[in-house]
Amino acid sequence: SYELTQPPSVSVSPGQTASITCSGNKLGDKYTSWYQQRPGQSPVLVIYQDTKRPSGVPERFSGSSSGNTATLTISGTQAVDEADYYCQAWDRSTVFGGGTKLTVL
Amino acid sequence: QVQLQQSGPGLVKPSQTLSLTCAISGDSVSSTSAAWNWIRQSPSRGLEWLGRTYYRATWSNDYAPSVHSRITITPDTSKNQFSLQLNSVTPEDTAVYYCARGMYLRGFYYDYWGQGTLVTVSS
Numbered sequence: 001s002y003e004l005t006q007p008p009s010v011s012v013s014p015g016q017t018a019s020i021t022c023s024g025n026k027l028g029d030k031y032t033s034w035y036q037q038r039p040g041q042s043p044v045l046v047i048y049q050d051t052k053r054p055s056g057v058p059e060r061f062s063g064s065s066s067g068n069t070a071t072l073t074i075s076g077t078q079a080v081d082e083a084d085y086y087c088q089a090w091d092r093s094t095v096f097g098g099g100t101k102l103t104v105l
Numbered sequence: 106q107v108q109l110q111q112s113g114p115g116l117v118k119p120s121q122t123l124s125l126t127c128a129i130s131g132d133s134v135s136s137t138s139a140a141w142n143w144i145r146q147s148p149s150r151g152l153e154w155l156g157r158t159y160y161r162a163t164w165s166n167d168y169a170p171s172v173h174s175r176i177t178i179t180p181d182t183s184k185n186q187f188s189l190q191l192n193s194v195t196p197e198d199t200a201v202y203y204c205a206r207g208m209y210l211r212g213f214y215y216d217y218w219g220q221g222t223l224v225t226v227s228s
Contacts (some may be wrong), residue, residue: 030212035215044218045216049210090212094207
């Protein structure tokens with residue numbers, strides 16, 4: 001079965017750029033979505049189709065994908081961005097990554 | 106604005122049936138561009154897609170292989186909602202269950218989620 005791999009944790013200083021990676025076989029040939037989940041809340045879609053932002057998601061969130069890796073980038077990271085982030089792709093079925101805890105120090 | 110409101114019990118006994126409902130506002134369960142999904146989350150299994158129901162001239166369902174023999178997802182057009190039934194539950198089915206709207210373009214993404222229901226399987 002298809003697998004997506006994320007780093008368990010990423011740390012960033014306020015105002016800096018955070019990058020969270022998601023790896024999977026030929027992931028660049030599929031569309032990747034990203035979800036933000038704050039403690040006790042439901043996941044929220046922040047990026048879909050690799051690079052698109054839903055209405056209401058701040059412009060500091062961006063996505064890219066190539067080869068075997070998709071990347072979620074948060075520019076000018078704010079304390080409010082501290083959360084778990086999950087990538088998701090579709091390979092005959094929906095697959096989620098294991099999640100990355102973003103800490104804003 | 107699409108909203109999904111979940112309801113159902115938070116405690117189910119082993120071997121019994123887990124039943125949850127997701128009421129839709131701002132869209133239709135009969136939409137021909139959306140699919141209506143159940144996804145669960147647990148510390149041991151992470152986020153796990155369970156299945157979907159969708160209407161494309163006829164009703165169809167897709168289920169994850171891990172639960173295929175135990176799961177049923179049913180639309181209710183009169184109430185604009187859809188339901189999850191998971192039979193023969195064990196403690197391994199303890200998780201937070203979410204309903205979510207899925208949109209498709211070379212793969213699904215999930216743009217609206219319910220509030221989540223913690224379901225504990227215990228006697």
